[in-house]
Amino acid sequence: MTEDGPEAPGTTALYVYAVCRADGGPALDGVSGVARGEPVRTLPLGSLTAIVQTVRAAEFTDEAWQERLTDEPELERYARAHHEVVSVVAAQAPTVPLPLATLYTAEDRAGLVLGNESARFHTALERIAHHAEWGVKVYAADSPGGDGDGTARQPCTPGTPEDRGRPAPGAGRAYLERRRNLRARHERQREDSLRVAETVDTQVCRLAKASRRLRPHGPGTADGHRLQVLNATYLVADHRAAELESLVKDLRERTGAGIELSGPWVPYSFVGEV
Numbered sequence: 001m002t003e004d005g006p007e008a009p010g011t012t013a014l015y016v017y018a019v020c021r022a023d024g025g026p027a028l029d030g031v032s033g034v035a036r037g038e039p040v041r042t043l044p045l046g047s048l049t050a051i052v053q054t055v056r057a058a059e060f061t062d063e064a065w066q067e068r069l070t071d072e073p074e075l076e077r078y079a080r081a082h083h084e085v086v087s088v089v090a091a092q093a094p095t096v097p098l099p100l101a102t103l104y105t106a107e108d109r110a111g112l113v114l115g116n117e118s119a120r121f122h123t124a125l126e127r128i129a130h131h132a133e134w135g136v137k138v139y140a141a142d143s144p145g146g147d148g149d150g151t152a153r154q155p156c157t158p159g160t161p162e163d164r165g166r167p168a169p170g171a172g173r174a175y176l177e178r179r180r181n182l183r184a185r186h187e188r189q190r191e192d193s194l195r196v197a198e199t200v201d202t203q204v205c206r207l208a209k210a211s212r213r214l215r216p217h218g219p220g221t222a223d224g225h226r227l228q229v230l231n232a233t234y235l236v237a238d239h240r241a242a243e244l245e246s247l248v249k250d251l252r253e254r255t256g257a258g259i260e261l262s263g264p265w266v267p268y269s270f271v272g273e274v
Contacts, residue, residue: 013060013103014043014110017051017085019121021129022093025049031088034081035059043107045115048122051089052110060103083266090266094129096121097268124271131209131235132264134244137217138200138230139258140193196257197230203251207243208234212269226258235270236263 015034020026025042028051033040035055043050058064068074079100086097104110114121205211216228236244241264248261 013057020095026092094125133267134263137260140227210235
């Protein structure tokens with residue numbers, strides 16, 4: 001998201017990574033950012049500090065950025081560089097990360113716009129200070145093994161060649177009954193998994209300061225064939241991290257569910273729109 005469009009190719013723009021609350025500014029040695037050869041530095045904003053870098057405006061025109069969006073390796077490089085800067089700063093002080101490719105035409109313009117948002121920055125920094133973001137995912141139990149159509153494999157039965165090509169008496173009714181039982185079993189498994197997901201969310205929310213429910217990932221994503229029934233993120237105080245890990249371990253043992261815990265992360269999900 002760009003706040004100001006770069007004026008013309010050949011000019012420079014100011015890339016803003018984050019706003020933090022740090023006396024004297026955080027240490028930024030060894031952080032390269034998205035622009036090679038330009039230092040990542042601080043821009044004072046009264047009681048706040050912006051983390052910025054001078055970049056070539058031509059690299060961030062609408063056309064250049066649209067082209068970058070179709071180049072996955074290049075886009076990933078920018079995203080990683082942006083996140084690296086934010087992570088280094090967040091490890092030293094409460095930090096509000098800004099979206100990828102937030103640019104201004106000049107320092108005075110950035111100072112004016114960001115300074116006007118100082119109240120919102122202070123509110124976000126107060127909320128996330130000494131907290132981190134943690135992700136929790138819950139997966140439905142795997143279905144019992146069977147054939148590709150979801151029906152149980154039936155054993156072969158002896159008989160004459162003529163008998164083998166002929167359906168057994170009542171075979172159609174038995175097949176339909178197996179299908180009904182399979183659907184009912186899948187529905188029970190789904191309901192059980194959703195109850196587990198609600199239990200996990202309720203328990204984690206009790207020790208979190210805030211939470212967000214995200215859209216579950218469907219089968220065929222990076223999570224593989226498993227059905228995800230909870231995809232949530234939580235804002236947890238640093239001193240309760242061990243308690244969270246212990247809780248998730250206990251929930252795995254008590255429910256038998258597939259529960260994944262990830263983090264701690266920079267609390268991107270809880271800084272609000274700035």
